[in-house]
Amino acid sequence: MATIEAEPIPRAATPDELVTIHSADVWRFVQAQISHREDAEDIVMETFAAAFRDFRKVTQAENQRHWLLAVARRKVADRHRRKYRRAEEPIANAEGYGITQTPSPDQLNTRDAINRVAPDQREALILKYVNGLSTEEVGQVIRRSLAATNSLLQRGRESLRAALTSHGENV
């Protein structure tokens, strides 16, 4: 994994700036866990709507990115809890979403393997490997100690490897 020099993330002073700075990050976090495009869009909209309504809290938050990801995390968990199912087009099939080609069998297997990882492990893995947070930052978002987060990530990696292997993908 290439080391990327972390640049300081600017603070948003207006709701529009919040969208500009953080929408891609929140989107990546949500769509990595939600298979259906419209569900993922709804959650991103709900996350930012909560931020706009309580923008004073966002401006006071120590880390606006963590604040948004923590809200998105709860919205994703709510969605999973309700087990809401709609026959909608999967994200990967939708046009204009950065992924225009039909997903390969490997991609579908990967999605399925990720979905088989326990929810708390999955969100920790996504925060670290998709959103690029440090382990300490992951702990701040999911409200766990550094040791507990490390343990969660370790178990998540093992679960994901096992799930991928069971699909015949040698990782």
Added chain:
Amino acid sequence: MNEDKDIHEALNSFSADAEPSPELMRKLRFAARVTKERKAPWFGRLSLVAVGFAAVATGILILIPSRSEAKTLDKFVRAVDQTNAFQFKIGSNEGGNAGSLSIAGQDGTVTMRTNEGGVMEFRTGELSFYDAEEKTITRMKFGKYLPMEEIAKGVKEGFAEGMKQMDIKKILRDYQKENGADQVQISPVRQEGTRRVYDVALGSKKQSDRITFKVDAATDLPFRMEVSSPDGNGRYRETVLMEMRFGNDVDPTALRANFPANAKVQEIDLGGMVDGVIKGAENLGKMFGDPPAKP
């Protein structure tokens, strides 16, 4: 980081470069422009206070008969009557929105503070609140048209009388009938620091939230309440926490509003406004003549 390479590649194989669609971005920017920020924090906080009061009342009513019958209720009523002082600290993290509120009262004066810097003081005939953002104190005087002394006295007497008249055992029976006896769990008394305590946990098959009271075994009065909600991962997380103090345990500084000295003050004399409206109506009557007699 090499040992993570496979995980990183797997997780990013379908998502690393994904960006929100132009349509989603358009919706987000539109929402950013039109969504109104909550501008009346007091109303929001007041609902939190109501939840707190209701929870305390419910908890006291429910747990009392399980411990020492009405004796404890008398203790509580006496404590309220004799000291006239209470202090609640309520913290909430529901829905990802953290908020806290402190409310303290003594001898007819109630002071509230929010984590956003808002301060409110209610005293006989007068309500003042400080808006930290505007750095303004708004002071409302009610005048003779709202007999605040009578209202305060009536509320206090009604509360005490209501507590005495409440059929505690019926309430408990109803709660158990609705939720099942197994939903009320009382722990053994244990030593915690300098005092002996026990827990009363209230569950419900119909609602996912859990309420737990920590109770001082010496007085059977709760001093801490926790509300926890499922987090979607099979665990419960605390969403509301309330600490309660009564009588001499109340922090005296919590009883004083201590508004900032440099704040701008706006005074609204509601009593004077009502007087003015009445006089204005009288003058209008004189200008246009008396209204026609009713048939």
